Amino acid sequence: MLTVWTLPGIPEITAGADLVGLIADAAGDTLRDGDILVVTSKIVSKAEGRFVTADDREDAITAETVRLVASRTSDTGHTTRIVENRLGIVAAAAGVDASNTPEGTVLLLPEDPDSSAQRIAAGLRLRLGVEVGVIVSDTLGRAWREGQTDSAIGAAGIHVFEDLRGTTDAEGRPLVVTLPCVADELAAATDLVKGKAARLPVAVVRGRADLVGPLDLPGARSIVRPAERDMFHRGADEAYADGYAAGAASVSD
Amino acid sequence: MLTVWTLPGIPEITAGADLVGLIADAAGDTLRDGDILVVTSKIVSKAEGRFVTADDREDAITAETVRLVASRTSDTGHTTRIVENRLGIVAAAAGVDASNTPEGTVLLLPEDPDSSAQRIAAGLRLRLGVEVGVIVSDTLGRAWREGQTDSAIGAAGIHVFEDLRGTTDAEGRPLVVTLPCVADELAAATDLVKGKAARLPVAVVRGRADLVGPLDLPGARSIVRPAERDMFHRGADEAYADGYAAGAASVSD
Numbered sequence: 411m412l413t414v415w416t417l418p419g420i421p422e423i424t425a426g427a428d429l430v431g432l433i434a435d436a437a438g439d440t441l442r443d444g445d446i447l448v449v450t451s452k453i454v455s456k457a458e459g460r461f462v463t464a465d466d467r468e469d470a471i472t473a474e475t476v477r478l479v480a481s482r483t484s485d486t487g488h489t490t491r492i493v494e495n496r497l498g499i500v501a502a503a504a505g506v507d508a509s510n511t512p513e514g515t516v517l518l519l520p521e522d523p524d525s526s527a528q529r530i531a532a533g534l535r536l537r538l539g540v541e542v543g544v545i546v547s548d549t550l551g552r553a554w555r556e557g558q559t560d561s562a563i564g565a566a567g568i569h570v571f572e573d574l575r576g577t578t579d580a581e582g583r584p585l586v587v588t589l590p591c592v593a594d595e596l597a598a599a600t601d602l603v604k605g606k607a608a609r610l611p612v613a614v615v616r617g618r619a620d621l622v623g624p625l626d627l628p629g630a631r632s633i634v635r636p637a638e639r640d641m642f643h644r645g646a647d648e649a650y651a652d653g654y655a656a657g658a659a660s661v662s663d
Numbered sequence: 664m665l666t667v668w669t670l671p672g673i674p675e676i677t678a679g680a681d682l683v684g685l686i687a688d689a690a691g692d693t694l695r696d697g698d699i700l701v702v703t704s705k706i707v708s709k710a711e712g713r714f715v716t717a718d719d720r721e722d723a724i725t726a727e728t729v730r731l732v733a734s735r736t737s738d739t740g741h742t743t744r745i746v747e748n749r750l751g752i753v754a755a756a757a758g759v760d761a762s763n764t765p766e767g768t769v770l771l772l773p774e775d776p777d778s779s780a781q782r783i784a785a786g787l788r789l790r791l792g793v794e795v796g797v798i799v800s801d802t803l804g805r806a807w808r809e810g811q812t813d814s815a816i817g818a819a820g821i822h823v824f825e826d827l828r829g830t831t832d833a834e835g836r837p838l839v840v841t842l843p844c845v846a847d848e849l850a851a852a853t854d855l856v857k858g859k860a861a862r863l864p865v866a867v868v869r870g871r872a873d874l875v876g877p878l879d880l881p882g883a884r885s886i887v888r889p890a891e892r893d894m895f896h897r898g899a900d901e902a903y904a905d906g907y908a909a910g911a912a913s914v915s916d
Contacts, residue, residue: 411857414665414870467774467793480894492894495675500807513836549843549869553806553895556888557824557844559851561808571810583766585859590802591810597881598812602871604664606827606838617667618855622674640734641745644807644899650906657910 412617416603418611423611425459430533434613437538444541444619445626447534448600450508450611451563454526454546460518466549467516471506473539474518477637480645492645497523498634501550520546523564524629531566532625541624543568546630547597553642558599562593565630569621620625669856669863673824674694675810676864678712683786686865689792690791697872700787701853703864704772704816705760706735713771720769724759727771728784730890733898750776751887754803773799776817777882785878786818794819796875799883800850802859806895813854815846818883822874846875846883 417436435449475493479500483489494500499518507517520526523546531544546564563568570593574585596633600613637643670689681828686700706858715723728746732753736742743817747753773889776799784797799817817822827838853866890896897905
């Protein structure tokens with residue numbers, strides 16, 4: 411059985427805020443070994459002072475962009491850029507966020523969410539004396555499916571995958587699905603309790619203590635598939651255009 | 664707060680099984696209005712007799728395939744085909760499943776998972792006298808991220824999206840993330856309790872009764888993004904090759 415709940419009493423976060431202290435105060439003595447905290451990346455970014463002025467939103471997106479993956483402009487003239495950002499994450503607008511931040515600012519993603527998760531997990535383990543795992547979550551769109559879901563962009567002290575490779579099913583046959591991404595599933599589960607407009611950026615999942623482990627387990631960066639191994643590293647229109655140019659050039663030469 | 668648990672006592676499912684009866688028996692009187700059941704598509708397929716012989720696995724994949732999206736062969740000679748299947752879902756091997764089925768068979772996805780969800784939801788509401796929602800879940804890989812997560816391929820009596828378009832955040836600014844796909848998040852949450860090898864194909868989520876509604880709400884088909892609106896409707900290598908051929912042909916003509 412799984413229980414998922416939000417920690418009440420997390421105040422508005424400003425640059426320099428002591429997230430470990432605030433989360434520990436909000437949790438009180440309610441946490442146990444094996445609990446997993448899912449912290450919205452937004453408050454991690456705020457605590458780390460990852461603000462830029464709103465005038466620079468498009469520049470901020472460009473600065474965070476390592477590679478354009480795909481782009482499309484709607485009939486109304488709105489352009490959506492799907493890019494690979496510094497963290498290797500493929501997302502719209504490089505994850506730059508204009509909501510839930512002070513007027514005139516936009517918020518970048520944390521510089522290194524795995525490190526942020528590390529600091530929070532280590533701090534909470536020390537402060538509260540309980541062996542908890544920490545995920546830093548962000549809302550991402552996806553290919554082929556409408557809408558958004560929450561995923562893990564940072565993680566510490568948890569197994570981000572359940573490695574079932576080489577195991578069998580109830581009849582002794584090899585499992586086909588071998589790598590459930592439990593970190594993303596944990597993030598998704600907590601999105602159901604957090605709400606998008608309310609101030610509930612920290613949630614706890616209890617019931618999968620088996621997923622909690624040493625702080626040096628791989629982080630969420632290990633979930634990102636490298637571009638060279640990704641069949642969708644480029645949008646279809648962009649790849650077609652690249653091919654077209656090369657094909658035409660090959661004949662002209 | 665959310666609680667997620669599995670229903671014990673679901674037996675091995677064979678063709679013609681009365682899923683409503685079996686789930687109702689397993690649930691007893693423990694369900695309440697607003698509970699959401701997430702049923703693994705595998706048992707829906709089994710009850711609907713969606714077996715084909717194992718010799719035909721590759722043929723089965725081809726038969727379920729509407730369109731090849733992308734394909735890659737590893738150094739070891741293993742080919743992964745990402746295809747759009749009859750349900751519009753983009754997935755590896757069209758969702759054809761060779762594990763957890765009797766020797767010599769493979770299992771196709773349900774013919775119409777939304778209809779299956781409808782029948783189960785309607786049957787349970789009648790039989791148990793509680794207003795429940797039903798999701799039919801399946802394990803899917805994804806672009807850009809390793810591993811798999813569970814998503815909703817069928818749904819009845821629930822809002823598959825939380826429609827936040829036009830709403831604002833705590834400071835009154837328009838929300839950027841406007842369409843959380845709660846159906847996929849519910850499916851992901853239950854994957855954390857079901858296990859892949861164990862016989863726990865039905866789980867319950869309690870705590871989002873606000874998502875349960877009339878049986879005629881849109882189903883999970885509404886989550887699938889139509890190919891013409893999907894920037895990743897074709898793998899990068901495939902699109903490049905298409906463009907290359909067209910570019911070369913354009914110069915030759």
